[in-house]
Amino acid sequence: MKASEADILIIPGYTNSGPDHWQTRWESKLASARRVEQAEWSKPVREDWVQRVAEEIAAATKPVVLVAHSLGVTTAIHALEQAGTGKIAGAFFxxxxxxxxAEIRPKHLMTFGPYPRNRLPFPSLIVASRNDPFGSYEHAEAIADAWGSLLVDAGESGHLNSESGHGPWPEGSMVFARFLSQLKPPQPVG
Known part of the structure; x- marks a missing residue:
């Protein structure tokens, strides 16, 4: 699949993705990408965030590719329960x-848990770091196994955001391009 054949939904996490973040850079370079805007970035409410992602999936006119970072991953997974998976071609988490x-900060982020553990009916890929302060590599392995996702080991890369030196993140861009090229539009059910 080419980027122009998809609605690429950029789903940031807690406090949004700033101007130097790889999600913002990708959004500006991919004409078919759009950010899922949240009303409150610094005090996320699970129901509100999930509803916004579900609305954006429903509004899509082309096959959807989810590109979620951090709390955006949790939000996207929960949104599938509302929006369904029929429009989803793939997910890049x-x-x-x-x-x-219980050690996560701020504490209210725990209201986004737990993750559903159902196998995803579309291709998905998880990029995880071995020293992410917000989630262990073992946690990423467990959800990748449950979801049937390909897991990409990013080594010791922190939280894979601009603060950890992943503003441009060319390696991530290459992995995403390869992932996207292997996707096919979802097949209609029934």
């Missing part, structure tokens, strides 16, 4: 946080 971890 980066740095999924462990929202069941």
């Amino acid at each position: 980066v740095a999924p946080p462990d929202v069941a971890n």
Whole structure:
């Protein structure tokens, strides 16, 4: 699949993705990409965030490719329960946080847990770091296994955001381009 054949939904996490973040850069370079805007970035409410993602999936006119980072991963997964999966061609998940971890800060992020553990009916890829302060590599392995996702080991890369030196993130762009090229439009059910 080419980027122009998809509605690429950029789903940022807690506090949004700033101007130097790879999600913002990708959004500006991919004509078919659009950010899912949330009303409140610094005090996320699970129901509100999930509803916004579900609305954007429903509004899509082409096959949907989800590109979620951090709390955006959790939000996207929960949104599938509302929006369904019929329009989803694939999902590219980066740095999924462990929202069941009592040590996570701020504490209200735990309201986004737990992750559903159902196998995803579309191709998905998880990029995870071995020293992400918001989610262990073992956590990423467990959800990748449950969802049937390909897991990409990003080494010791922190939270894979601009603060950890992943503003441009050319390696991520190459992995995404390869992932996208292997996707096919979802088949109608029934």
